[in-house]
Amino acid sequence: MSGRPSDPPLQFSPYVPGTAEEDIPGSPEGERPLKLASNENPLGPSPRALEAAHRALQQSHRYPEGSGRLLRQALSRKWKFPAEQILLGNGSTEIVEMLARAFVGKGAGAVTATPSFIMYRIAVLSANGSCREVPLKNQRFDLPAMAGACDESTSLVYVANPNNPTGTYATKAELEDYFGRVPDSVLTVLDEAYAEYLDQADYPSGADLLRQGRRIIVLRTFSKAYGLAGIRMGYALASREVISVLDRGRSPFNTSRVAQAAALAALEDQEHLQRSRESNRFGLQFLQQALASRGIRFTPSVANFLLVHCEGPAETAYEALLRKGIITRPLAPYGLPNSLRITVGTDRENRRLLAALEQTLQIPGPGAF
Numbered sequence: 199m200s201g202r203p204s205d206p207p208l209q210f211s212p213y214v215p216g217t218a219e220e221d222i223p224g225s226p227e228g229e230r231p232l233k234l235a236s237n238e239n240p241l242g243p244s245p246r247a248l249e250a251a252h253r254a255l256q257q258s259h260r261y262p263e264g265s266g267r268l269l270r271q272a273l274s275r276k277w278k279f280p281a282e283q284i285l286l287g288n289g290s291t292e293i294v295e296m297l298a299r300a301f302v303g304k305g306a307g308a309v310t311a312t313p314s315f316i317m318y319r320i321a322v323l324s325a326n327g328s329c330r331e332v333p334l335k336n337q338r339f340d341l342p343a344m345a346g347a348c349d350e351s352t353s354l355v356y357v358a359n360p361n362n363p364t365g366t367y368a369t370k371a372e373l374e375d376y377f378g379r380v381p382d383s384v385l386t387v388l389d390e391a392y393a394e395y396l397d398q399a400d401y402p403s404g405a406d407l408l409r410q411g412r413r414i415i416v417l418r419t420f421s422k423a424y425g426l427a428g429i430r431m432g433y434a435l436a437s438r439e440v441i442s443v444l445d446r447g448r449s450p451f452n453t454s455r456v457a458q459a460a461a462l463a464a465l466e467d468q469e470h471l472q473r474s475r476e477s478n479r480f481g482l483q484f485l486q487q488a489l490a491s492r493g494i495r496f497t498p499s500v501a502n503f504l505l506v507h508c509e510g511p512a513e514t515a516y517e518a519l520l521r522k523g524i525i526t527r528p529l530a531p532y533g534l535p536n537s538l539r540i541t542v543g544t545d546r547e548n549r550r551l552l553a554a555l556e557q558t559l560q561i562p563g564p565g566a567f
């Protein structure tokens with residue numbers, strides 16, 4: 199039983215998700231609410247994924263195949279790892295939690311960075327582990343400091359590559375240097391939630407590092423470039439040993455029949471993935487140029503979102519944008535009270551955002567585009 203008077207209070211705040219579109223009215227001009235708060239794919243799901251999900255719904259009275267065998271086999275062909283090295287999760291967040299449950303607690307802890315994806319900390323503290331958070335350096339992971347923060351009690355290091363909320367990434371050379379420093383006993387969690395958006399030549403492949411025998415688990419998701427955030431499907435690539443430890447603690451039907459079918463079809467729809475990538479590349483470049491030309495400060499990003507820095511509390515800009523029907527993410531929970539995280543939208547959405555930002559921040563009007 200939890201909640202006994204003698205229970206110590208949990209030393210962390212709950213995860214704060216982005217405001218939902220259903221919870222706000224549209225703009226005063228009658229436009230629909232625009233959600234740019236949770237790094238979702240503005241193009242929506244692949245039509246093939248939707249069709250497969252509909253078909254799977256008809257078998258909803260039957261439990262799914264618990265391990266997602268067909269999807270794991272497809273991922274096995276894609277990554278050239280045996281299916282025994284692949285585990286599915288109800289979103290990659292579930293695997294973040296499974297890792298904490300399996301590897302921390304009872305004196306063992308984890309290292310991560312701050313600011314980074316808040317669920318690492320929440321998962322580790324929920325599992326009664328200790329969590330050391332190493333500050334970013336120049337908005338990027340300070341990997342030597344993270345390796346240095348590990349001691350004999352450290353079992354996990356969580357590295358988001360690229361990082362949320364900064365959109366910055368660790369290079370191949372930086373990760374190689376890190377693996378030269380981190381103790382062999384540590385399992386490094388390389389969270390590649392946004393990897394599909396990157397084509398930088400020096401972006402490291404977690405799968406290659408795993409093949410080279412690094413002690414690593416790679417997390418991937420269908421929530422971002424594959425456009426299935428609402429369906430919930432993520433996966434991990436790791437050694438047979440690590441996967442088998444996690445699999446023993448997995449709840450028997452952790453991913454649904456519908457999610458497995460949709461993800462399998464999405465994986466096969468490379469055209470939709472390619473369109474999503476191109477749309478993001480175009481939108482990211484457009485937004486970065488437009489913000490720079492208006493003197494709005496931001497952290498250059500490689501992902502599908504931008505960290506925008508305000509002159510004062512970002513809550514003010516968040517509220518003002520909300521009144522125009524646009525939902526962004528104020529980052530006080532990440533310890534960045536003056537920053538907003540904004541997801542790259544479609545071209546039309548990005549232009550609506552810019553127009554609203556201009557009015558909100560009272561910066562010079564268009565002209566540049």
Ligand SMILES: Cc1ncc(COP(=O)(O)O)c(C=O)c1O
Binds near residue numbers: 315360391419427
């Ligand atoms: C770094 C990172 N990892 C994981 C996730 C969550 O992914 P999923 O929807 O697969 O749980 C996010 C979502 O924002 C993220 O930013």
